[in-house]
Amino acid sequence: MGKDSNHPFSGEKVFFATKHSKETVLKPLLSRIGLVCVRADVDTDQFGTFSGEVDRVGTVRETLRLKTSAAVEINPEGRFFLASEGSFGPHPLIGLAQSDHEALLFVDKKLEIEIYVEEVSTETNHAEIEFGPGDNLHAFLKQVGFPEHGLIVKPKGNASVVFKNLQTTDAVRNAINDSFHASSKEKVILSTDMRASYNPTRMKIIEKAGAKLVEAIISLCPDCHIPGFAISKGIRGLPCEKCGEPTRITKEVIWSCVKCSYTEQKERPDGLRTVPASDCEFCNP
Structure with a gap:
C-alpha cells in the first residue's frame, strides 16, 4: 500500500490516546494516507489495567469511546482521534486456544463518524500460572518469551501488591520472593505483561488492526x-x-x-x- 497524499484527511493530525507506545506501529501506517499521528497525553490505565488494579467497565467499544473522549478534552481543537483496546481469552471459534482481540476506534468530529476495526489472532503469549516454592520458573519464562516479553508478579490472596516492569531474571526472582512474603496463600501469580510496550507479540497484532483501519479510511x-x-x-x-x-x-x-x-x-x-x-x-x- 503506497502513500496516498490525495486522501481528504492528508496533512491532518490524529490524536492517539495511548500510554504504552502503540503509536510506534500505527504512526507509519497512518502516514501512508498523510495523517500525522500525535500521542495524546491520556492516562488510559484509568479505564482498566491488565494487572487487575482497575477493572474495565463496559464493552470494548464503550471503553474506546471513553479514551477518545479523554483525548478530546485535552486537545479540543483536534478533529481526528484514535484509541486502542485489547482483551485476551479463549478464541471465539477455536475454543480453548488463547487469543488476542485488538480493536481500534477512529473518530472524526467534523463528519461525526466512528470507524471501528478489530483483529482477532491466536498469536499471543497470554498466560498465567500459580507458582509455588520449588516450581520450575525457567520453563514458564521460556514459554512466554521472557525477557523480550515482560512479566507481572503478584502474591496470591493480596490484591494490594503488584510487581510490574519485570524484564530481567533477577527482577522476577526478587518480585517472587517479596510476593511469597506478602501472600496469605503461600502462592505467587505469574502472568504475562500484556501492555503493548512490554509485549512485542501483541504489538504485531495491533499493527495488523492498524492496517485494517487505514484500508477502511481509504x-x-x-x-x-x-x-x-x-x-x-x-x-x-x-x-x-x-x-x-x-x-x-x-x-x-x-x-x-x-x-x-x-x-x-x-x-x-x-x-x-x-x-x-x-x-x-x-x-x-
Whole structure:
C-alpha cells in the first residue's frame, strides 16, 4: 500500500490516546494516507489495567469511546482521534486456544463518524500460572518469551501488591520472593505483561488492526463518498468441501457506510468458496 497524499484527511493530525507506545506501529501506517499521528497525553490505565488494579467497565467499544473522549478534552481543537483496546481469552471459534482481540476506534468530529476495526489472532503469549516454592520458573519464562516479553508478579490472596516492569531474571526472582512474603496463600501469580510496550507479540497484532483501519479510511462509500466503507458483518453458511453442508464459517459479508444507510452484500474478500472437512461441524463434530 503506497502513500496516498490525495486522501481528504492528508496533512491532518490524529490524536492517539495511548500510554504504552502503540503509536510506534500505527504512526507509519497512518502516514501512508498523510495523517500525522500525535500521542495524546491520556492516562488510559484509568479505564482498566491488565494487572487487575482497575477493572474495565463496559464493552470494548464503550471503553474506546471513553479514551477518545479523554483525548478530546485535552486537545479540543483536534478533529481526528484514535484509541486502542485489547482483551485476551479463549478464541471465539477455536475454543480453548488463547487469543488476542485488538480493536481500534477512529473518530472524526467534523463528519461525526466512528470507524471501528478489530483483529482477532491466536498469536499471543497470554498466560498465567500459580507458582509455588520449588516450581520450575525457567520453563514458564521460556514459554512466554521472557525477557523480550515482560512479566507481572503478584502474591496470591493480596490484591494490594503488584510487581510490574519485570524484564530481567533477577527482577522476577526478587518480585517472587517479596510476593511469597506478602501472600496469605503461600502462592505467587505469574502472568504475562500484556501492555503493548512490554509485549512485542501483541504489538504485531495491533499493527495488523492498524492496517485494517487505514484500508477502511481509504475506502469511500459508493453513495455518500464518506471514508469508512468497510465490512460490518459476516453471513455464515460457507459449504463444506466434502459434505456440502453450510457451516458456521462466513460465506458472504455486508459492507456498510459509517455515515449513511448504504450497504452492499458481497462474497468473501479472500475468495474462499468451501471449508475443509476438518473445520466442518458435520464431518468433524
